[in-house]
Amino acid sequence: MGLNRGLLLAAMALLFAASLLPEAAAVRYTVGGNKGWTQGVNYTIWAQDKKFYHDDWLFFVYDRNQMNILEVNKTDYESCNTDHPLHNWTTGAGRDVVPLNVTKTFYFVSGKGYCYGGMKVAIHVEKGAPPPAVSAVKSNSPLSLPSALRSSVFIPAVFAAAAAWDSLLMLL
Template sequence: MKRGILSPVTVAVLTCLVLVVMLPEVWSKRYMVGGNQGWSANVNYTLWARNITFYTEDWLFFVYDRYQMDVLEVNRTNYETCNAEHPMHNYTTGAGRDVVALNVTRNYYFISSKGFCYSGMKLAVHVVKTPPPPKASPEKSDSPSRIFNLRSQIVFPTVLAMAAVWDSLLRI
């Protein structure tokens, strides 16, 4: 029997890592600020954010011209007056691709300095607590248990997929 490129233990560990990395995607969302227009002048960010409910664990993704603009978090007063002198946080990394984690339930205020705030480059978002997962429907007394449903929908297919990969590696 030939040994595969990856040991079965390595495959199992990699599979678990992939699952752990994918799980946050179930609950959180990443929003590209401004949609296709990104973080740029003359975009109405109030309209863009109006129909979005931002939850803790969501992310804001700012895409902009790194040579001209920046992303500053300020307080409400400085947001309203476009004052960038004392930001609470400067998220500008220099790449023009900045990500902000919304980890706390509160109001967040972002502006771009260098005069761009005056042309509309400012965003206010209200972040609320992530809602609990939807409740399962009431079960009948003769229905399978909730644990069995979880296993049949998630655990069993994952184990079967890992077993198939393991088996194919052992046959190499």
């Protein structure tokens, strides 16, 4: 009974420690920002300062009675050819979400002639987002750990060590 309790405590401590590790979260991008998927927006400029990663999402907001969202290949993107789309992401609601679940360059256009007016965007999706940077915190004490390090490493390590010690004592 004591061995099972110790193993359970150790497992709980490890799960707790893992939950405190930094993780990369998927990002949902509204295409075109507050203007949405419409005419008069330069989508190349909109996308140029953004990094898109595997598992991010694109959210298209548009006039469902006029526009659509077609995924095409690079050649059709450049020529605004919408005759043979790879995928039609239009659901009819005017609020469509596209998962970026493949590492590649996606090419989206709006059909019905709107592509010729600039309603097209190329989204290059990279493998994975880098982990969040940990910034050092200045302290007057040379022995003080930065607060980011204390919260993400030190405290979980103390819990894990305590659980391991408790498990060891249960075995004796």
